[in-house]
Amino acid sequence: MPEATDTATDQTEAGVVAKLSTLDRWLPVWILAAMAVGLLAGRLVPGLGEALGAVAIDGVSLPIALGLLVMMYPVLAKVRYDRLDTVTGDRRLLVSSLVLNWLIGPALMFALAWLLLPDLPEYRTGLIVVGLARCIAMVVIWNDLACGDREAAAVLVALNSVFQVIAFGALGWFYLAVLPGWLGLPTTGLDVSPWAIVRSVLIFLGIPLLAGYLTRRLGERARGRDWYETRVLPRLGPFALYGLLFTIVILFALQGDAITSQPLDVVRIALPLLIYFAVMWAGSYALGRAVGLGYGRTTTLAFTAAGNNFELAIAVAIATWGATSGQALAGVVGPLIEVPVLVALVYVSLWLRRRLFAPSDPALEETRRA
Template structure:
């Protein structure tokens, strides 16, 4: 994940940013669409697949699906550099800004966009809200590196978000899905979502892989060294997260049934607020960070961390709380479908903004 930063000697946007991504990451939307098509085919070929999958469960999720949800999170969390928390003391203002952007501004913005764009589709609206609460903890390292941000700052912010998600995701989920809509006389979730139901899913599908990822990093870095772990182990482990995601998507779409006939329109309606969210969240975070006096590298790390989301966690919680065939789970799947092209565009935007607002970083 910590590839060498792009040269800072030229103010121009480098050609071929997308080509710096691995083939798996670059074609992620293609793999997701293929998994959707395969899942629909399996669902038609085996109409009783859902019943078979529910034979053995982990909590409320069938065991085969739960294993996919756990695996797609584990490689992501094994990448987090948990030992970077020492920087919190020396960069308090920066990290306080990140916490406000990630845990106040981001969730409120996604909540507003979900109600604005999907007032008549509560299932998809709930799914978007769950996405807004799931702060980015992995792919942000790639976008940050491509935009020449600070790898060290991004690593700490990722670790910080991991901890905050364990502590606050269930509280905020209950607040945004059930409490706040009631303040405005609106119906939130289709049924009341308890804080414990969300917390249980977070503890299982984030807590378990987080502990496993932290133990993996701690044990292997002591045994083989940091360089071996970053340069040899993670490049082999990381791509398997995509396999877990695709495996889960195949099973999800195998259980969607007749709803798939509405898929194209549904995808468009879910995508629009996500695209607006990416653009508004990134640009607002960028200019706020610039106004607060942070340099380009810090500003970039803050902006991409604020704009990115942990779609794997959102999918896992949606499946655990609302069910595999729910609209909430489908909304979660749309996120990574458009994330790659949207965030690549923001990489180019960040490098373009560097020329005008941070000329010292372009020389």
């Protein structure tokens, strides 16, 4: 009997995969190609990085900012906002997310940075800042690709945004100035205004969230939910991945020279990041399973805990220490490692679904992939 169930599940998943677009099916290839194009362009085209970074929104290059907005808007347009109350009532999910994001995540990055980069204070500080910047942007893409709970992702991203405004500055002071002093370690300052964090949240979450909400609200009011989800969403959906690939190309073009000219430094920075993403994702996934969350919310919990807000981390590093600082380079290496690792974890999550959770309804699966 178990063999028959596994066979049926395999056939269901094979059918879903067969219906994916070429862009979805070959996503890891496109992402690696986008990274390579960006790195080569930044290395080979004179002045490209300076030109792309000449205009910035809240410390982030204008092309990157536009890519992030295009990337997030279609996913947030898919959220069924009338179902958010089912998420806000799930205390297991909300408490687990707060503990993972604001207690365990920053503490783990602090420990890894000091253990693995004790002789490189600039990179170490940059990594600690990355650990403090909880994800509010790209996580919606990873969650959607892994068939996580969109409504839960919207709530947790909003929750992270609120806590980011409240806690980022205080946690930065604690992990860079107070805790090292208690442990007899060198201390570092972090001068970042709460308003800078508010602006980052309003730009990179508020704009696409409002646009997504209004698109669904007006679309459903004009023609109904069935029309909106069968006609509008399939046309909007691909733009999320177009925005993702565009963002990756621009991001790596901006720092292509720094990354390729300092390969050993990049390797040193990459090691704690690899450990961090793996530990946070696996631990969060295990916690979601242990507290009885279903596949969708377990997946959402794992990706929202493992991802980081590299836009904010890079902006803070540039504003505080300068664009050519080691702290800024550490922030840039963050997505260099995060993107391929979390893409791989999308496939790990889908693989675990059939082994740890009951098979999903194929109709629901196709709706999530719309």
